[in-house]
Amino acid sequence: MKKTFKGLYLALIVFFLYLPIFTLMVLSFNEGKTMNAWVGFSLKWYEEMFNNRQIMEALGNTFTIAFWSATIATIVGTIACIGINAMGEKKKSIIMGLNNIPLLNADIVIGISLMLTFLMFGISLNYGTVLFSHITFCLPYVILSVMPKFKQLQNLTYEAALDLGATPVYAFFKVVLPDIMPGIISGFLLAFTMSVDDFVITHFTRGAGINTISTLIYSQVKVGIRPTLYALSTVIFVIVLVVLIAINIMSNKKKEKNI
């Protein structure tokens, strides 16, 4: 009895979690244009998607912005962590507090204030401003995930390396970096997903010409969504799923190797 209830409960949760995505995937293969009737299997929406220049451009923008903003934020954030780590306890907690405020801030506030700042300095909104904005809001996430690794480190191995004759730079790359790598990777992934996910900030800083997937879908909602966008969503979901599975398998293999 208890066991069946447990199973049922789990099934319900999984069902409600994945039902919407499943519905979307099914509809992306629907021949008809309606949202509520199955007409027949077809790949025509996928064909339309790949031939739609607007969608392809938005897709490209989304992932290049995500990649570059995550990469730059990760490098800048890691360097910042080195500095913060070297500070005294009091300064450190002040800086970490300052770092945490943007995390709690509403996206819309960040978006509008960034837009106003760009306009005030006479910078026209384009790809660059979106990229810059994404780096800005990704940075705190990177710092938040790298900093604990520095705390674990406690400078012990760094000092040991210096003691054995390593220069500070050599010690950093040989000893510190491998130790904080898990934090850097998770910081990068976090920044990447935050960037792909973002709509509000992009919306305010993108200017006229440029679209990401989220802003494109938003603009099309107004004129009525075509199933092409279901196909697009399905493709993105599958890509994310594959990447996730790959990362999991890789980290499992690494664990086995260590044992």
Place this chain on the structure above:
Amino acid sequence: MGKYPAEFLKIKMPLIELIDISKSYDGETVLDEFNLKIKENEFITLLGPSGCGKTTTLRILGGFVTPDTGKVIYQGKDITNLAPNKRPLNTVFQKYALFPNMNIAENIAFGLKISGKSKEYIDDKIKYALKLVNLNGYEKRSVDSLSGGQQQRIAIARAIVNEPKVLLLDEPLGALDLKLRQEMQYELIRLKKELGITFLYVTHDQEEALTMSDKVVVMNQGYIQQMGTPEQIYNEPENAFVADFIGDSNIIDGVMMEDRVVKICNHIFPCIDEGFGRNKPVDVVIRPEDIIIGKPGEGTIDGVVTSNVFIGVHYEMCIQAGGFEWLAQNTTSYPVGTHVSMRVVPDNIQIMNKPQSEDEEAMALDE
């Protein structure tokens, strides 16, 4: 003297000299005009309670802390501001600080690779070092797969392959259990003999200090309390702090009546100390194992046993006598309530000057 001037200088000159080193953190003084000379091939231990400045001293030597004032002299050269990676010393850290992303061989090879040694040389050295610390064949193991004691031995191996003139050891056995700690003590003494280098050891464990050292430096509150061989430190503590910190002891108020006679608890004890003057108040140290217990009236002072605990080799008893509770150790048990007498061989009574000022007293007694 003109015959061997070079050799003469070599013997005369200490390997390391700390001159007037002071260091404070946030206004709190950790070291106050600290002076220490370390000779070549010495096993020297800095011993003291936590916060006494012993680890700071070690870190100043390693180059991780810059003193506020004072100089660090190594073989006649001022190295006070030299970066840690340029110093001819290596450290064994309290928490091992092995590199988890490298295997054991890579860990040991770290310093050798930096100094640009050939691959054959490095491989030979790794083998030699692992043999020295009794971990043959551990080259390919990962750091995580080793126990605490093994990791500590690798940390030692990693330091000694670089052939430092001085090995700094920061409470290296602190994280190990008692049995392993004792084994490692013998291991360290053996290593020291085989390598013939200077060991500077930091610990708060008095037993460790007494077992291994040629010279013990007892520290408290940034001052050196006493410096000497383990025997000197144990048998002739210079002040109440040292007597209290090293082993158990009875520290009793006494009055030096004249040379070789001291009055404790209104009883006259013969002793061997001279030169304190007449009727001078002093501190008297008597080790519990030096108290000879006998039948009432047979000793110098009579008393009553107030507690009795078996602690392994012997019984530890408190004896109330002359208004003072004496701590005594004996292999014979005297039950609580027994009337006994006590006497002490004159040799085993250690007389110390009372601290002159309040400041000095605080220095000696406070943790």
